[in-house]
Amino acid sequence: xxxxxxxxxDFAVRDTLKDFIEFMxxxxxxxxxxxxxxxxxxxxxxxxxxxxxxQMMPDMKGSDLIGLYFEKLTTDGTWIYVYSGQxxxxxxxxxxxxxxxxxxxxxxxxxxxxxxxxxxKDSQSQA
Amino acid sequence: xxxxxxxxxxxxLITSLQSITAQERSVIDLRDADFEExxxxxxxxxxYWKQLITSSEDLExxxxxxxxxxxxxxxxxxxVRLSAEGYTTYSVRIILPRERPQLGMYIPHAFSxxxxxxxxxxxxxxxxxxxxxxxYRGYREPKxxxxxxxxxxxxxILIQVANFDHYNAGLYYPLEVGLYSNLARKVRxxxxxxxxxxxxxxxxxxxxxxxxxxxxxLSLPIPFxxxxxxxMMYRMVGADYYPLHxxxxxxxxxxxITMEYLSAYSAALSxxxxxxxxxxxxxxxxxxxxxxxxxxxxxxxxxxxxxxxFTTLLKFYLAFILSYLVMFLWIILKAKKEKDPTxxxxxxxVVVVFVWAIFQTLSFLNVTQPFYELRVILVxxxxxxxxxxxxxxxxxxxxxxxxxxxxxEYQKSRQTMLSLISHEIKMPIATLQMNMEMLKMSSxxxxxxxxxxxxIVGLSLNAVETIKRMLNDFIYFMSLDQSSNDKLSFDDIKCxxxxxxxxxxxxxxxxxxxxxxxxxDKLTLKYIxxxxxxxxxxxxxxxxxxxxxxxxxxxxxxxxxxxxxxxxMSKEQLAKMGSEQAKIDENQEITGxxxxxxxxxxxxxxHELSITSRGTDGTSVFIKIKRV
Numbered sequence: 001x002x003x004x005x006x007x008x009x010d011f012a013v014r015d016t017l018k019d020f021i022e023f024m025x026x027x028x029x030x031x032x033x034x035x036x037x038x039x040x041x042x043x044x045x046x047x048x049x050x051x052x053x054x055q056m057m058p059d060m061k062g063s064d065l066i067g068l069y070f071e072k073l074t075t076d077g078t079w080i081y082v083y084s085g086q087x088x089x090x091x092x093x094x095x096x097x098x099x100x101x102x103x104x105x106x107x108x109x110x111x112x113x114x115x116x117x118x119x120x121k122d123s124q125s126q127a
Numbered sequence: 128x129x130x131x132x133x134x135x136x137x138x139x140l141i142t143s144l145q146s147i148t149a150q151e152r153s154v155i156d157l158r159d160a161d162f163e164e165x166x167x168x169x170x171x172x173x174x175y176w177k178q179l180i181t182s183s184e185d186l187e188x189x190x191x192x193x194x195x196x197x198x199x200x201x202x203x204x205x206x207v208r209l210s211a212e213g214y215t216t217y218s219v220r221i222i223l224p225r226e227r228p229q230l231g232m233y234i235p236h237a238f239s240x241x242x243x244x245x246x247x248x249x250x251x252x253x254x255x256x257x258x259x260x261x262x263y264r265g266y267r268e269p270k271x272x273x274x275x276x277x278x279x280x281x282x283x284i285l286i287q288v289a290n291f292d293h294y295n296a297g298l299y300y301p302l303e304v305g306l307y308s309n310l311a312r313k314v315r316x317x318x319x320x321x322x323x324x325x326x327x328x329x330x331x332x333x334x335x336x337x338x339x340x341x342x343x344x345l346s347l348p349i350p351f352x353x354x355x356x357x358x359m360m361y362r363m364v365g366a367d368y369y370p371l372h373x374x375x376x377x378x379x380x381x382x383x384i385t386m387e388y389l390s391a392y393s394a395a396l397s398x399x400x401x402x403x404x405x406x407x408x409x410x411x412x413x414x415x416x417x418x419x420x421x422x423x424x425x426x427x428x429x430x431x432x433x434x435x436x437f438t439t440l441l442k443f444y445l446a447f448i449l450s451y452l453v454m455f456l457w458i459i460l461k462a463k464k465e466k467d468p469t470x471x472x473x474x475x476x477v478v479v480v481f482v483w484a485i486f487q488t489l490s491f492l493n494v495t496q497p498f499y500e501l502r503v504i505l506v507x508x509x510x511x512x513x514x515x516x517x518x519x520x521x522x523x524x525x526x527x528x529x530x531x532x533x534x535x536e537y538q539k540s541r542q543t544m545l546s547l548i549s550h551e552i553k554m555p556i557a558t559l560q561m562n563m564e565m566l567k568m569s570s571x572x573x574x575x576x577x578x579x580x581x582x583i584v585g586l587s588l589n590a591v592e593t594i595k596r597m598l599n600d601f602i603y604f605m606s607l608d609q610s611s612n613d614k615l616s617f618d619d620i621k622c623x624x625x626x627x628x629x630x631x632x633x634x635x636x637x638x639x640x641x642x643x644x645x646x647x648d649k650l651t652l653k654y655i656x657x658x659x660x661x662x663x664x665x666x667x668x669x670x671x672x673x674x675x676x677x678x679x680x681x682x683x684x685x686x687x688x689x690x691x692x693x694x695x696m697s698k699e700q701l702a703k704m705g706s707e708q709a710k711i712d713e714n715q716e717i718t719g720x721x722x723x724x725x726x727x728x729x730x731x732x733x734h735e736l737s738i739t740s741r742g743t744d745g746t747s748v749f750i751k752i753k754r755v
Contacts, residue, residue, distance in 0.1 A: 012586075023568065024565075109560075
């Protein structure tokens with residue numbers, strides 16, 4: 001089973017994305033976190049294969065969350081994705097020295113989330 | 128034969144008399160003068176070239192007679208043109224009335240040093256007269272010397288003059304004899320006026336330099352005008368009546384003369400550049416460049432060459448400026464015709480500058496009287512008109528800039544709207560896209576689809592509704608005039624609300640203000656209230672008290688309150704409302720944006736939109752419509 005954590009404060013986005021992924025895959029378990037605090041609790045408690053986080057959250061920035069858990073995430077081999085609708089350039093700069101972190105445009109193409117999982121699965125099967 | 132002897136003898140007598148007349152000293156007879164008005168000592172003077180005579184006693188009349196005012200640089204003696212460099216003595220005998228008031232003699236200046244000796248007494252030396260450049264020291268300051276001490280009816284006047292610095296030389300400007308007190312008062316007053324005008328130019332120049340540092344977008348014309356003013360300030364103190372020299376009479380003469388000429392060039396150059404940069408569209412490029420290059424050439428020449436040379440050039444520059452003043456007039460008239468912000472004051476200023484420059488040139492060339500009083504009036508007019516012109520023109524330009532800023536703000540607001548829409552619309556589109564993907568896969572996963580199909584339909588409908596509303600907002604926002612065109616009374620607004628919304632309306636006002644008019648735009652106000660009321664409805668559950676609209680008015684404003692009794696909002700939520708990034712909670716992204724637009728539209732109408740939480744009792748949104 002692939003464990004995926006979505007960190008997104010917007011209920012509609014989170015709910016739709018969870019439904020979409022769970023509809024498409026039987027072997028993906030989607031966990032949700034509504035903000036940085038609940039994401040931290042989940043990251044402390046569990047290991048995730050994929051982390052997809054929004055950059056703009058009420059209590060914490062997605063980049064700060066990644067910064068806090070970067071060592072654990074890289075040790076765990078978690079694929080890290082961060083998105084933000086309006087600040088992609090700023091994010092690109094912030095993570096230019098971190099090839100492990102990929103920046104994606106928020107919902108320009110939602111099937112991209114499907115591609116992430118397919119890519120992850122391919123890498124697992126090759127391994 | 129006897130008759131022939133008589134004729135011959137008479138001829139000899141006439142010839143000898145002519146010879147005696149030719150060798151007589153020059154005399155100016157003022158015995159009939161009453162000295163109510165000062166009298167110019169124009170006329171014939173004895174001229175002793177290359178002689179510095181100190182005593183009139185036994186002084187032989189000069190065979191060289193000249194007429195004052197006199198420029199020896201234009202003089203020819205024995206078929207030889209005199210050089211401007213040199214020294215001489217002018218001599219005349221003045222015969223005064225036996226009974227006379229206390230007299231004085233006014234001497235403007237005599238390029239560049241002179242000494243006045245009356246009845247063999249030295250009464251004034253300006254600079255130091257000498258026979259070489261090393262011995263001599265130039266100085267310029269108008270002076271009134273007293274003749275009160277001389278009680279004789281005849282005054283033998285010797286004026287030694289030496290010049291090694293200026294193109295013109297000698298008693299170039301007319302000397303005057305008159306009442307000492309009148310002449311002294313005239314000099315003092317004119318020096319005072321010069322200082323006063325200099326103060327006007329100084330303040331203008333100084334203030335404008337500060338002004339230009341604030342309004343960067345107007346920076347080019349303003350500093351040029353400031354430099355023009357400061358240059359004119361120097362002209363006022365360092366030329367004509369030379370009050371600066373009177374205050375600092377040990378001022379280095381070369382520095383003073385250089386500054387006198389530099390200030391003339393810089394005033395003309397910066398004044399011209401002021402016009403060119405004020406009206407760049409109307410200024411032909413060649414005009415600006417040729418004017419600047421010529422002006423700079425004169426400045427550089429003044430700085431790098433001897434005063435004897437650079438003083439020869441001013442008359443050419445004055446002619447050049449007079450021709451360009453016509454060009455300035457043409458540029459300003461063209462700007463006016465093309466409806467560029469310009470002021471009639473500026474046109475008047477250029478006309479006055481033109482007239483002033485003509486008189487200045489004529490005075491400099493000694494073609495006419497100095498017309499100092501007239502020039503003072505003209506310069507005063509220039510200061511006043513220039514400041515009025517600047518004020519008017521810059522107010523016009525600042526208004527234009529403000530209009531441009533308002534337009535920019537409007538465009539920015541549209542851009543923000545566009546950006547918001549393009550960002551926020553992604554979510555419902557993505558929802559639709561994900562739902563479509565699930566629909567496509569529905570045959571492969573019927574069980575899963577069965578579980579989510581109702582949710583998919585609901586979310587899709589919501590997404591479509593959201594997109595429709597966003598597009599509506601967008602079209603409305605982009606097409607709206609957004610200005611207060613309607614005038615509504617309290618009753619009008621009351622009817623307007625009760626006609627459009629079915630909530631309970633509680634209205635309170637004083638009778639006296641019910642007829643007063645409040646500016647708004649009904650269509651925009653409807654949009655704003657729709658958004659606010661829509662939000663209030665969303666926060667109201669079935670069990671909550673229904674939304675109320677309260678209407679209050681006082682002498683200065685009308686207050687519309689949309690009051691809900693829902694779950695209320697936190698401080699963080701309140702702080703985010705009305706911002707571009709508004710996101711409240713689930714399903715609230717579009718509402719947040721709607722509120723942002725409502726707030727922006729309110730601002731454009733001159734209304735104030737604010738939101739207050741009443742804790743657990745709900746939320747109130749206020750729209751304040753001010754009376755003009």
